[in-house]
Amino acid sequence: MTQRKKPVNTRTSTHSTEDDEDTTFTLPSTSQVQRGLEKFTAAQVDQKTAEVVQYLLVKDQKKIPVRRADLVKNVVKEYRNIYPEIMKRAARTFEQVFGLKLVIIDPKNHVFILVNNLETPEGASPIDPTNPKTGLLFVILSVIFMKGGVARETLIWNVLKKLRVDPGEKHEDFGDVKKLVTEEFVRQKYLEFLRVPHTEPVEHTVQWGQRTQAEVSKAKILEFMGELYGQDPQSWSQHYREAHSSPSTSQASTSSQR
Numbered sequence: 001m002t003q004r005k006k007p008v009n010t011r012t013s014t015h016s017t018e019d020d021e022d023t024t025f026t027l028p029s030t031s032q033v034q035r036g037l038e039k040f041t042a043a044q045v046d047q048k049t050a051e052v053v054q055y056l057l058v059k060d061q062k063k064i065p066v067r068r069a070d071l072v073k074n075v076v077k078e079y080r081n082i083y084p085e086i087m088k089r090a091a092r093t094f095e096q097v098f099g100l101k102l103v104i105i106d107p108k109n110h111v112f113i114l115v116n117n118l119e120t121p122e123g124a125s126p127i128d129p130t131n132p133k134t135g136l137l138f139v140i141l142s143v144i145f146m147k148g149g150v151a152r153e154t155l156i157w158n159v160l161k162k163l164r165v166d167p168g169e170k171h172e173d174f175g176d177v178k179k180l181v182t183e184e185f186v187r188q189k190y191l192e193f194l195r196v197p198h199t200e201p202v203e204h205t206v207q208w209g210q211r212t213q214a215e216v217s218k219a220k221i222l223e224f225m226g227e228l229y230g231q232d233p234q235s236w237s238q239h240y241r242e243a244h245s246s247p248s249t250s251q252a253s254t255s256s257q258r
Contacts, residue, residue, distance in 0.1 A: 011193040025072050028081050036081035048079045056090070056102070060114045063188040065211065068110035088207070105189060105210035113189070115215050132173040133180070136165065137190055138224050140181065144207060145221050146239065153193065154202040185209075218243035 094100040100114045144151045167178040185191040189211035195253045222233040
């Protein structure tokens, strides 16, 4: 009997050299940081911290995850020896000024995002499902959750068609629906598409992405489902137990120095 191969991810963000690029940067030690700080004035460090904050805020507006390699290359550059100190100050600025938390969603490739750190009611989500695009995203996330965490791509399209959102047609609110779902939501790390091996024509499954796991609670998804179908979330008893019996988000690291 031949062993079944693991699904190959074909639609996640493509950075074929991201591991190689990041190996050029070694996180400095505490003593190296202390020596590095002696080379810069306090004003210079504050200015570079402000530039990092601005860079991350701009990326966050489009929900684009940031890789450490890109941040070091594009912003930190000659300040790389004090990178941990700059990131620590930036993280403090995000929390104290903007109510945001710098979260590591991919420790292996050093990818992080900003999430809302303000106190919200239980089950609340930092993304608003009443916004047209995020509403569409919540529909897809709901289908995936109700199917046990993984759904066939064909099922996703069939559900959207029932809601009069056809991936083959340009939509008034969403524009190119297929591009939005398979490219934008994937680039933002809300969705992951995995190729199913040995299928012709090629088929994919869809699951929650790393950002979704950090930002969206299963309880919020059930609440959304209840509003969508006019039902009590507890009517989906198995899913309700799952949403309320375990942590609803991934154990994403909040260490900004990675």
